[in-house]
Amino acid sequence: MTKLRRTTIGLRETTKTKLDSNRAPGQCYDGFLCQLVDLWEKNHTGEKLATAGSSPRKGKEAA
Numbered sequence: 001m002t003k004l005r006r007t008t009i010g011l012r013e014t015t016k017t018k019l020d021s022n023r024a025p026g027q028c029y030d031g032f033l034c035q036l037v038d039l040w041e042k043n044h045t046g047e048k049l050a051t052a053g054s055s056p057r058k059g060k061e062a063a
Helices: 013-022 029-052
Strands: none
Touching: 013 029
């Protein structure tokens, strides 16, 4: 069995409070932070693609 390596990151108390108030009950910090990074990467990639070409959101309104 492979042992996972762990590390420590320093956070302001206010940042930890925000994490605690937004993660699911019982969810580990690692899992929650991975979800945040995945969401950021998804949104960030979308912004790069929208900047490179025409944005599907601009100029398209519901008829």
